[in-house]
Amino acid sequence: MxxxxxxxxxxxxxxxxxxxxxxxxxxxLWTTAAGAARADYPVDYNFFAGIPYELRNPGGSLPGANDWSCRPSAAHPEPVVLVHGTGGGAQTNWGVYAPLLANEGYCVYSLTYGAYDLPWPLSAIGGMRPVQDSSAQLAAFVDRVRAATGATKVDLIAHSQGNLVGNYFVKRLGGSDKVDKFVAIAAPWLGTFGPVIDPARNFARGLGAGPAFEAMLGVTPCAACAQMTGTSDFMKSLNADGVYDPNVTYTNIETRYDELVVPYTVALVPGPKTTNILVQDGCDADYSEHAGIAGSDRAAAFALNALDPDHPRTPPCHFIPPLTG
Structure with a gap:
């Protein structure tokens, strides 16, 4: 050797x-330097940047993600767990955030939850099962991250349905004492009246599984999609004691052009220990919508500031296109 x-x-x-x-x-000194070392992964600010990685390495991990030997540094003591949206997965939803966070010195982890037990690429299309089942998967994953890293708590960054999965874990499955900060991107906190299945269709087409996905829906529909509607019993039950958990610090990041979280204001519910950010405030050139907001460098800067408020950076303002970000 x-x-x-x-x-x-x-x-x-x-x-x-x-x-x-x-x-x-x-x-x-050697151990400390290794734990705090920053990586230098390429970051492509495009919401669909993770799809090529899934195509090349089905069921794998993005650059910088799921390093089970990573030890949190003093500067970033909480590992970050990424919770994808409807139709997304560990790689497909987080092509921007996994390498970006690793470059910033975070231990970062992502999972695919809520996928049906079917051959790939359908197995890469998550967020289809009931939110309760997906939250149980997230709970087990967070416990694995905590055990591997030695951290008491994690931070969550979630997109779309992932916010409901994360919040159900926090409020109903014991996550209140395991989560410090919750960064919520395009969160349907009060339910939505938008076409929630559309993101899954986009991911399926990107993976070359459009017809197979439509055939799957005819047999095993998206259970979580019905739960996310604004009138569902699930949403009423989840929010019966309020939207937020009092032990967790929330940062909501939303775009006024969100066509899936409708109206977009349901992603900006006021609350204690909660900061609401509309990405167009101070930047009219940002045209990101539901997908693009999870791929834009402006939203990512707000997310980094939420994780590390003691070292804020100025979010960039420039033309940000819809869909890709």
């Missing part, structure tokens, strides 16, 4: 007298 220069140097020092303290110091 080839050993690194650092390992060979430490072994050489071990043979010298009076170097015990030096070894301790060097080992500590």
């Amino acid at each position: 080839t050993r690194s220069p650092m390992v060979r140097a430490l072994r050489g020092l071990r043979r010298l007298p009076g170097t015990a303290l030096i070894l301790v110091v060097l080992s500590t």
